[in-house]
Amino acid sequence: MPQEVRAAVAVAKGAPTEIRTVLVPDPGPGEALVAVQACGVCHTDLHYREGAIGDDFPYLLGHEAAGVVEAVGPGVTDPAPGDYVVLAWRAPCGLCRSCRRGRPWYCFDSRNAAQAMTLPDGTALTAALGIGAFAEKTLVAAGQAVKVDPAARPEAAGLIGCGVMAGYGAAVHTGAVGSGDTVAVIGCGGVGNAAIAGASRAGARRVIAIDVDDGRLDAAERFGATDTVNSRGTDPIEAVRSLTGGHGADVVIDAVGRPETYRQGFYLRDLAGTLVQVGVPDPATTIELPLIDLFSRGGALKSSWYGDCLPSRDFPVLIDLYLSGKLDLDRFVTATMGLDDLERAFAAMRRGEGLRSVITL
Incomplete structure (x- = not known):
């Protein structure tokens, strides 16, 4: 019935x-x-x-x-x-x-x-x-x-x-953040801050949070960001380069999913760096990049579907981290x-x- x-x-x-x-x-x-x-x-x-x-x-x-x-x-x-x-x-x-x-x-x-x-x-x-x-x-x-x-x-x-798994998995699974990596996260809402938490737990040496809202950047620091950039008045590409000796980040996570943030993420990377898109874009939007830059900068451009997670494996693990005070x-x-x-x-x-x-x- x-x-x-x-x-x-x-x-x-x-x-x-x-x-x-x-x-x-x-x-x-x-x-x-x-x-x-x-x-x-x-x-x-x-x-x-x-x-x-x-x-x-x-x-x-x-x-x-x-x-x-x-x-x-x-x-x-x-x-x-x-x-x-x-x-x-x-x-x-x-x-x-x-x-x-x-x-x-x-x-x-x-x-x-x-x-x-x-x-x-x-x-x-x-x-x-x-x-x-x-x-x-x-x-x-x-x-x-x-x-x-x-x-x-x-x-x-x-x-x-959804959101926490998507962000956490974008860093840990899709981006494969490892010990000593430098990570930049664009957009510090729920998904972005989960990516920051994941990158921090994965051993990233530096985690740079980028947003236009100071309140969200404050939250990002509590989730493990070592540096913050308010891109409303600062060029995030130049800011990240200045924080990384002029090189850029090993892994960049776009948790917004807009053409402008994706473009920023592409150029925020170090040579051979990885860009992970986890923010869901508007289906009507498009992006254009110089083909020579796609070739010469190398690395990987990835889309993260649900943080590339296996729910039966990953959900209990994240809940255990929560209950132990680690997430x-x-x-x-x-x-x-x-x-x-x-x-x-x-x-x-x-x-x-x-x-x-x-x-x-």
Whole structure:
């Protein structure tokens, strides 16, 4: 019997989200029903609301969540009812060409729930990133529900499900930051500061934070930045070069995803350095670079998909780091609010306020 829950729905492009009654089916084969306890407000949700990702409205928003498994479908043994989980938007299939090559973090056929959640009139909802967690309960593929230590408070744990994992993994996995490296991070929101934390833990000798907001730069220092650059009034390329003996950074992470920040990142690198783009760009934007510079500067230009993470491996590790005091997830949470306040959270995001608002349910 489907359950009625309250949920945040984006009904049309650019329209304010609406709190609607949503019907959540009982879990079928390979599915899990999760009672959501907290869900972070990510820029990706705003992109869905604005129609920047697709036009499959109505969308059931929310994807950065933690909660408790309430029921599982036939054949599911992991997770089990009662398990405390963080939801992942990648659940490797184990069968695609990437999984078979031993690269499940690039899975090309990631699993989602087969059944759709609907409005009472039967209208199917498109779940954001296959999750749809701005809801009291949500239906996901069992592989999307990753069991973690229940001692982690849900407001912090849920952030592992997207922004923190994306940033941390961009440094540790995609950028392969190593001991003694110099790292520059452009954009010090939730993703950027997670990249700073990851680079610091990976042994970077110098971590340079770049942003236009002094408050975010102050936060970056608390996450491990050794130097800060406010690019509103300073050329970040010259600033980074002056901090690195004129050379540039070994690894640059663009956590913004705009043409101007990508270009900055390209020239912030030392020769043969690595540029990692983890900020999600507007699909309409383009970039042009001199081909001779692409050749002569060498190195690597990489895109980081979800921090190139394997959720079943990485989520429990990051939660353990949090519980041992080595990764301060609580510092990312700058506001908590209820489901009815989602539009207020989006407005704060547009103004660049704080790192993460979290909806509690």
